[in-house]
Amino acid sequence: MQRSIMEKLIDWKNSPYRKPLILKGVRQVGKTWILKEFGRLYYQNVAYFNFDENEEFKQFFDTTKNVSRILQNLTMASGQSIKPEKTLIIFDEIQDCPQVINSLKYFCENTPQYHICCAGSLLGIALAKPASFPVGKVNFLQIDPMTFDEFLLANSDNNLASYLSSINSIEPIPDAFFNPLVEKLKMYFVTGGMPESVLMWTQARNRELMQETLSAILEAYERDFAKHPSVSQYPKISMIWKSLPSQLARENKKFLYKVVKNGARAREYEDALQWLVDARLVHKVYRCNKLGLPMAAYDDLSAFKLYCVDVGLLRCLSQLSPSAFGEGNRLFSEFKGALTENFVLQSLISQFEVVPRYWSQLNPPHEVDFLIQRENDIFPIEVKSDTNIKSASLKKIKELFPDQIKLRIRFSLENLKLDNDLLNIPLFLADHTDRLIGIALEHIGKIATRENPNNKQST
Structure with a gap:
């Protein structure tokens, strides 16, 4: 499988400011595989140490902070060869190894010639x-x-992936690409992005195995909940996790503790909720009171929405059968378009450094699904799960904040187009949002310059 993070790993390897690397990610997202593949492709050899399988390795870090002694002991105990600059050293399952994590300081300061990557659930x-x-x-x-x-x-649709990457102007996508991409996106909503689930479909073409894989991952997460240091938090974490489909099925997707359990209060569940956020199993999207920078300064900490780490896991958690793939656009619109919103958020989080927010007002009621910060601009985003693209909220936010909004964005199943300051992006192009915004802003800037050549607009 081709993972875009490989390019960042290569940059890390070649950086003169390289330090020991910690690779974070949820269980079964592909951390170990990508590090081993990185080592196989770009180093002479890989020295792999798993501190869950070989707990005795932890002792080498308890008894000394001398990096040379640690590496000597690891080499002798494992029989693996370690050469400066030539070997990628992988420390895996380090989450319960504070001494291993602390030792990275001494690897950084005293032996920068060793290339070390760490991972763990x-x-x-x-x-x-x-x-x-x-x-x-x-x-x-x-x-x-x-x-x-x-x-x-992964599905061998290289032609479709290449086409998406080649788009360099805002114009309609031909049906020969548009229709197949919609069908592929439906399948992605079924499998999600967990590598083993994708493998079960793209290689084995086995829907049952794919479903079993996702169910097994959910079961593994449930077992992880029990690892919270406070035993009393375990059922609360589980209840919040299982409430996600119900939370997102409402028209107003603001997280409500009473949906978790009748009479539940924030102070009773906030630690459990924070555990899920820290584990990155859920994404917490705060309500923003106004459009200003930095967005965090205007967070309403009492109002937020929760989304799942993966759209396929959310589908499985919701007990929505994979057979929905063949029922028109049902996957996109199921339980108030929650899968579609979750998918778009996943794409946005991977592209923009600042976590998205959302905006709403009560009287009259309006809500914009997401706000993203790109450089020093804020863009409102509306997500539509089908071709019904009417959006009073996008119009309202423009009226309220005309000077702050250069471009409004709508995701839908409509074709790619730019109507004045409203950019419609087909859902299957969500991974290219940042680039498409840049193209749209450049186009708007050129129009403004032609209309008023004496007042050039910076985009």
């Missing part, structure tokens, strides 16, 4: 603990579920 939880941590001595990368573009490549 629930690392977001481990790194959030108030333990000794090598601040400023490590690099971080985040690996998320496979994108739709990566799914196309």
